[in-house]
Amino acid sequence: MEVNQLTEELNAWVAGDQDTHILIMSFRDACEQARLPQKYSDVLEGILSRLESSSLFTEESCSFSKKDLAAALSLWLEKAQQASMKN
Numbered sequence: 001m002e003v004n005q006l007t008e009e010l011n012a013w014v015a016g017d018q019d020t021h022i023l024i025m026s027f028r029d030a031c032e033q034a035r036l037p038q039k040y041s042d043v044l045e046g047i048l049s050r051l052e053s054s055s056l057f058t059e060e061s062c063s064f065s066k067k068d069l070a071a072a073l074s075l076w077l078e079k080a081q082q083a084s085m086k087n
Contacts, residue, residue, distance in 0.1 A: 003081050006030055010077070014070045020055040024048050027073065034084050040076070047072045 009026050012018035031044050047069065054064040 002030060003077060006077055007074075010070060010073055014066065020051060024051060031080065034080060036080055036083055040080050040083060044076055044080075047076060 006026060009018055009023055013020065013023045027044060027048060031041055034040075050064045051069050051073075054066070054069065
């Protein structure tokens with residue numbers, strides 16, 4: 001799993017320099033390639049689903065905070081990295 005690359009993409013997204021769709025694809029690809037247990041995929045899909053929903057609306061009309069979504073992805077990335085090291 002390319003943790004540094006995903007972290008850079010996440011930071012770029014927070015700064016407004018990364019497309020949401022590309023970020024979502026990157027995380028999905030990384031999860032698939034890492035062959036993590038199903039629970040990691042399930043949690044990630046929940047976060048990415050909220051991210052996809054938020055991208056359909058302006059920040060003012062969306063109930064999902066960009067900051068909270070970024071924090072959730074960052075936490076997922078940390079836990080996924082720990083899990084992949086155990087394998």
